Amino acid sequence: MPHTKLVVKITVREARFVRDGLPFRGAAGEASPYNPPVRRLVGECPVPSSSAVSGSSGSGQARPGTTAALVKREIITPSIGRFTFKLQLQPRQQPLKMWKAGQHVTLDFSGELDNGWSHMRDDDPQSLNDDFVRTFTVSKPPPVGEDEVVHDGVEVEITARKHGPVTGLLWKYHIRVGLEIPVLGFGGDESFQIAKADKSRRAVFVAGGVGITPLLAQAAGLLLAGGEGSDGSKNKGLVLLWSLRAGDLELAVDTFERIQGLAKVTRLFVTGDTSAAAVTETVGKIEGLGAEAVVLGRMTQSDVSKEKGAKYYLCASVEMQALVQEWLQGEEVVSESFNY
Incomplete structure (x- = not known):
């Protein structure tokens, strides 16, 4: 059993169930802080x-x-x-x-x-x-x-x-x-290596926060392979839809400065409190780096579904994954969560 150093095996030889055996009904309380995470068998995942x-x-x-x-x-x-x-x-x-x-x-x-x-x-x-x-x-x-x-x-x-x-x-x-x-x-999984995908289809990477990390090692090569048109237009082979908290916007600045050309194919969605002057200043910096769009608000179904027919790569929290996968029913989606 992976990630487990000690396992206790309990063998139950007999059980008797007594209806209404307790004279009281318990009320659900807080979960014990000692509850362990689920550990799956090697054959299960x-x-x-x-x-x-x-x-x-x-x-x-x-x-x-x-x-x-x-x-x-x-x-x-x-x-x-x-x-x-x-x-x-x-x-x-x-x-x-x-x-x-x-x-x-x-x-x-x-x-x-x-x-x-x-x-x-x-x-x-x-x-x-x-x-x-x-x-x-x-x-x-x-x-x-x-x-x-x-x-x-x-x-x-x-x-x-x-x-x-x-x-x-x-x-x-x-x-x-x-x-x-x-x-x-x-x-x-090799399925998350975008360079091996069908180059005739657009690749859409949907990221939540640090879910951008699988793309960081691949983006420069993908953009270089796709190149730009003679008119300097953006790479049509890759689209990044990135949801990022306002407090983490400097990660977008850092990413776009390190990976030339990525901003041009990015639609950034900024969540949380966006009213602070520092947020406005950072958004301006991101736009100056060439971001296709910076939206102050959450990603919606229409933002994702407009890329119908593309191959989607999804790396986000469990909650965001479930929501986006519901939006993309019928589309090809390769996903990876933070829960290794």
């Missing part, structure tokens, strides 16, 4: 690091001793940061297959955060059910011209929202001290 087999040469599964050293931290907004890790391989280690643009890396933070077993922990009850293994989309493409395998010193970049103990550690850790995290492997 894919596991992030299961796309590679340990011990096979050239697989995407890291060998014992592969670590990622945190070498750079860039805080883009108060809640979103970019972190660069340098991969360190052991001598005579079997090759580690290079990741593909749009794939993710799985890291094991248990050595830094796991305090061992205890029956209860009132100060942090959820930590009892946490293996501190996290999966992040790699937001940087693999090095150009590199071989099919990772070499010592190759850098991996992730862009993440601050949420929970792992990202909290990345936010506050003193880089000079040195943080080395075991790498469990690279993985990800």
